[in-house]
Amino acid sequence: MKRSISVFLSVFFVAIMVIFTGCSSATTTNTSSTTSSPTISSSTTIPAQNFTSPMVTNFSPENGATGVPVNQSISVTFTLAMNPSSINTATFILMHGVTAVPGTVSYYGNTAIFIPQGDLSKDTDYSATIDIAVANMEGQHLQNDFTWTFTTGSIDTVDPYVVGTIPSFTSIFPVDPNNPFASNSNVPVNDSITAYFNEAMDPSTINTNTFILMQGTTPVAGTVKFDGYETAVFTPAAILSPNTAYTATITTGVKCLGGNSIAQNFVWSFTTGLSQTTAPIVVSTVPSNGVSGVPLNSSITAKFSEAINPMSINVITFTLTEGKTPVAGTVSFDGTNAAVFTPLNDLSSTTIYTATVTTGVTDLAGIHMDNNYTWTFTTGQLDTIQPTVVSTNPKNGAVGVPTNSAVSITFSKGLNPTTLTFTLKQGNNSIPGTITYDPTFTVVTFTPGINLSSNTPYTASVSGWGLDGYSPVSTTYTFTTGP
Numbered sequence: 001m002k003r004s005i006s007v008f009l010s011v012f013f014v015a016i017m018v019i020f021t022g023c024s025s026a027t028t029t030n031t032s033s034t035t036s037s038p039t040i041s042s043s044t045t046i047p048a049q050n051f052t053s054p055m056v057t058n059f060s061p062e063n064g065a066t067g068v069p070v071n072q073s074i075s076v077t078f079t080l081a082m083n084p085s086s087i088n089t090a091t092f093i094l095m096h097g098v099t100a101v102p103g104t105v106s107y108y109g110n111t112a113i114f115i116p117q118g119d120l121s122k123d124t125d126y127s128a129t130i131d132i133a134v135a136n137m138e139g140q141h142l143q144n145d146f147t148w149t150f151t152t153g154s155i156d157t158v159d160p161y162v163v164g165t166i167p168s169f170t171s172i173f174p175v176d177p178n179n180p181f182a183s184n185s186n187v188p189v190n191d192s193i194t195a196y197f198n199e200a201m202d203p204s205t206i207n208t209n210t211f212i213l214m215q216g217t218t219p220v221a222g223t224v225k226f227d228g229y230e231t232a233v234f235t236p237a238a239i240l241s242p243n244t245a246y247t248a249t250i251t252t253g254v255k256c257l258g259g260n261s262i263a264q265n266f267v268w269s270f271t272t273g274l275s276q277t278t279a280p281i282v283v284s285t286v287p288s289n290g291v292s293g294v295p296l297n298s299s300i301t302a303k304f305s306e307a308i309n310p311m312s313i314n315v316i317t318f319t320l321t322e323g324k325t326p327v328a329g330t331v332s333f334d335g336t337n338a339a340v341f342t343p344l345n346d347l348s349s350t351t352i353y354t355a356t357v358t359t360g361v362t363d364l365a366g367i368h369m370d371n372n373y374t375w376t377f378t379t380g381q382l383d384t385i386q387p388t389v390v391s392t393n394p395k396n397g398a399v400g401v402p403t404n405s406a407v408s409i410t411f412s413k414g415l416n417p418t419t420l421t422f423t424l425k426q427g428n429n430s431i432p433g434t435i436t437y438d439p440t441f442t443v444v445t446f447t448p449g450i451n452l453s454s455n456t457p458y459t460a461s462v463s464g465w466g467l468d469g470y471s472p473v474s475t476t477y478t479f480t481t482g483p
Contacts, residue, residue, distance in 0.1 A: 054080040054136045056146045057314050058111075058228040059128075060200035060257060063148040069156030070121065073257045074114040074128050075200065076146075077228025079316065080136045087112045091131040096124060111203040111228040113257075120152050156258035162250055164196040164335050166307050166364060167270040186273030189241065190365040192309060193234040193248050195266075196335045202255045206232045210253040215246050231310045231335070235366075245271050276365035281305045282357055282373040284439040286414060286467060289375035295383030297468045299342040299416065300355045302373070303439070306337060309362045313339045317360035322353055334417040338437070347379050383468040387413045389475045392460070400482035403452040406445050407460050409475065413467065414441035420464035422446045426456055441467065452481050 058077035061068045074094055084107045092114050094101040102117040112130075120126065130146040167187040193213060206226040211234050213220040221237040232250075240246065250266040286301045287294045300320055313333045318341050320327040329343040339357070347353065357373045390410040394401045407424055417437060424431040424446055432449040444462065452458065458481065463474035 053140050053143050054078050054082060054134070055142070055315070056130060059148065060229055061150040063150070065150040067153030068120075068126075068150045069154070069258045070119040070152050071155050071258045072120075072200075073116070073202065073259075075111055075203065075228055075257060076128075076130055077111040077203075078134075078136075079110070079314065081110055082107065082112070083135050083137050083139070086133060086135045089114075091134045093129045093131065095127045095129070096121065101126070106204065108203045109226060109228075111226070113203065119155065122152055122154060124152050126150055126152065156256070156260060159260050159263045160197050160199050160201065160254070160256040161262055162195055162266040163198045165248070165268055166194040166336070167191070185271045187270045188274065188276035188365050189239050189272045190275050191240075192236070192364045192366070194307075194310065194364065195232050195234075195248075195250055197230045197232075197254075197256075200229050200257045201226070201232075202257050202259070203228055205253055205255045208234075210251045212249045212251065213246060214249070215241065215244060220246070225311055227310055231333075233309065233311055233364075239275070240272050242272055242274055245269060276363065276367065278306075279367050279370045280308060280361065280363045281369065285355070285375055286440060287375075287377040290377065292378040293380035294347075294353075294377045295381065295468050296346040296349055296379055297382055298347070298379075299340050299467060301338060301340045301417070301441070301467070302355070302357050303437075304337040304339075304361075304363075306363050308333070308337055308339070309364050309366070310335070312360055312362045317358045319356050319358070320353055321356070322348065322351060327353070332418040334420075338417045340416060340418050346382065349379055349381060351379050352376055353379065383466075385413070387411045387415065387466040387473045389473070392475075392477050394479040396477035396479070398479040401452075401479045403454055403481050405452070405481075406447045407479075408443060408445040409460070409462050410443045411473065412442070415444065415464040415473070416467055417441060419472075420444060421462065423461045424448065425459050425461075426453065431458075454481055454483050456481050 055078065056076055057079045060075045061072070076092070087107050088105050089103065092105045092112055094103060094114050094116065101120070104115050106113050106115065114128065127147055127149045130142065132142050132145050135141045195211065203226045206224060208222065208224050211224045211232055213222060213234055213236065220240070222234050223237070224232060224234050226232050234248070247267060247269045250262065252261045252263070252265055255261050281304065282302050283305050284303045287298065302318065310333050313331060315329070315331050318331050318339055320329060320341050320343065327343050327347070328345070329341050332340045332342065334340075341355065354374060354376045357369070359369045359372055362368050388411065390412050392410075393408045394405065420435065422435050422444060424433065431452070434447050434449065436445050436447065437443065446460070457478060459476060459478050461474070461476045463472060465472050
């Protein structure tokens with residue numbers, strides 16, 4: 001199943017580990033509001049693990065996924081660097097029923113890939129297993145076998161593409177790489193450069209040969225890290241020069257797990273300013289601190305004051321506990337500044353839970369949060385009410401809309417930001433822009449990066465899942481600009 005920022009990004013199917021005592025003991029408790037994520041199949045039960053053991057933190061396809069391309073490889077990413085000799089076809093296994101699927105296993109960074117010998121069978125159930133025998137470089141093994149399942153669909157022939165970058169526009173659609181507006185100024189000289197793809201990518205193709213930063217005609221030295229799924233981060237080896245123009249490029253050497261390359265080089269530019277010196281903070285959460293009656297199927301969301309390094313958002317830095325007992329779950333990220341913890345199973349009713357975002361979270365400049373951020377809430381009952389559209393701005397069918405207008409939509413309940421798609425089109429052409437949310441994620445706003453054309457019809461399309469993951473919602477409406 002092809003997944004993107006516009007679809008369900010809940011890819012970190014792991015167990016929450018015991019909160020380790022080495023974390024900063026300072027905590028900050030505030031009252032806030034934010035979001036949640038679609039429910040995940042819980043066919044795999046993963047007990048909590050201790051901090052020192054390696055864990056699976058990311059994998060593709062997701063557990064319970066359907067429509068997975070038959071030509072897609074299977075990937076899994078670990079929390080720690082692993083011993084490559086322990087990762088092979090005896091410890092990374094793909095099964096069709098009781099029959100092992102032949103293939104090869106390779107290892108890049110913290111990510112292992114199982115490449116089937118040929119295309120998988122169409123409309124067929126498969127299970128993937130990471131054996132307890134895999135170990136990190138210190139010889140520590142997984143505490144349990146890790147198994148998940150998925151169902152295939154048809155072959156993948158669609159090229160992957162970049163859906164967002166930082167710095168630049170973060171868009172939820174293909175962007176014209178030659179768009180002169182796709183640039184930012186005053187970018188902190190100590191920031192890393194981030195690119196987000198629309199689907200799971202092949203980590204062996206994400207490196208300094210395919211993710212390039214240039215100052216004029218001079219390459220900038222740096223390292224590239226990949227989250228094993230959709231996000232790549234280029235970190236310069238040294239602080240960039242102030243007030244200087246840079247150009248970043250994602251080349252056609254980048255491929256998805258189905259083996260398809262992006263159609264053309266993706267190029268964007270930005271100009272630096274001064275250093276970023278402010279530490280990121282949590283500005284809102286959903287549920288908010290101290291609230292009662294939280295649905296048992298809710299996800300937990302934290303929204304940050306600035307763009308966060310996606311490599312720092314995981315089950316180590318975003319945890320949920322019932323008393324002292326860790327809650328198993330997944331962590332997903334919206335690509336900018338919102339992280340979502342989704343429990344693998346429904347929470348217990350009338351129970352107090354504690355959520356924590358640790359100082360392990362950093363912004364793109366590598367600056368850590370000053371203190372752990374902790375908040376509590378009490379559960380109620382299940383929520384089975386589907387979100388609905390309350391209003392749109394402009395209204396459907398409106399005419400004479402100013403060409404510099406933002407476009408927004410209000411829902412009856414909050415949407416999970418990691419599942420949201422918001423596109424604005426003029427005919428078949430997508431308009432670049434940015435997406436923002438109110439603190440409860442019920443109001444979603446798309447701000448075009450360019451002025452709209454005058455006297456022209458536009459179509460806005462929005463879809464996503466409710467915060468409880470109960471059901472999806474989608475809507476499409478049109479309006480026409482004025483002079």
